[in-house]
């Protein structure tokens with residue numbers, strides 16, 4: 001078990017399940033609200049000015065290169081680090097002034113989960129439920145429901161050390177949910193998960209968002225975040241570079257579009273007739289030069305209208321990846 005995990009669970013408020021008034025604030029309609037946050041470690045500036053919002057009911061992706069400050073920010077939101085300057089509200093509360101209040105409303109899943117290897121998943125979750133002061137009569141049912149929800153019911157009574165990495169990851173998610181948080185912070189939650197587990201994680205996070213939870217998730221797997229998230233916050237060198245709706249990131253597409261058809265010859269003929277020369281042709285499809293969303297939509301419609309059996313048409317590398325690369329290019 002890592003120290004942060006123990007500190008996090010054990011410093012919880014006296015009555016997290018009670019009707020605690022959420023501190024009124026202009027920003028209490030968003031789960032997470034961050035303005036001008038900086039954090040220094042000695043002379044190193046890990047965060048130099050982060051702004052972001054993560055609304056309730058939505059999944060916000062935190063995207064940035066190695067060392068951008070994502071984990072530092074998540075630790076601040078989880079009350080495990082204090083900011084050097086700036087304002088932070090999590091579930092309407094200030095993590096520095098009211099860390100216990102924030103912890104009672106926040107689920108935190110770090111990238112490397114420390115677990116008590118000798119406990120079983122059932123015992124492990126019951127331990128955290130107790131640490132969060134869940135009503136004892138409710139613990140067994142809540143733990144059983146969580147184990148089923150993360151597909152660990154059949155391993156519920158084996159020691160944690162026999163679980164695979166992916167199964168431990170799912171146990172970590174169950175732990176983050178044990179006190180039914182309103183805000184969920186996930187650092188690289190899909191690391192170590194196989195494709196099926198990733199898709200189940202996606203479904204579970206979508207369900208939680210639909211029930212009103214504000215979710216902030218960092219990951220390097222952009223294609224996956226693109227399917228999962230509603231919004232994205234790009235960070236680099238400790239600063240927010242851009243905050244976007246996923247639906248709007250297509251405006252960043254710079255690297256071109258990829259089209260694939262069941263009939264390669266028909267596609268080649270149709271493109272040539274429109275004066276479009278592919279930049280390259282691979283098994284993945286024909287790579288076309290950059291064009292606007294509107295032009296891409298018109299081209300797709302006209303190819304389909306002419307009977308070309310198109311089976312895929314989209315930005316090369318995915319919209320989020322294209323936006324990420326475009327932003328990095330702008331910055332250079």
Ligand SMILES: Nc1ncnc2c1ncn2[C@@H]1O[C@H](COP(=O)(O)OP(=O)(O)OP(=O)(O)O)[C@@H](O)[C@H]1O
Nearest residue numbers: 041044045046064065066067068069070071072073
């Ligand atoms: N305790 C610390 N002491 C000194 N520097 C630190 C400390 N923690 C983080 N940093 C520095 O702060 C910067 C941001 O680190 P952070 O771990 O937040 O980045 P990240 O975006 O999560 O990176 P990654 O994607 O690689 O996990 C890095 O330059 C890192 O070296």
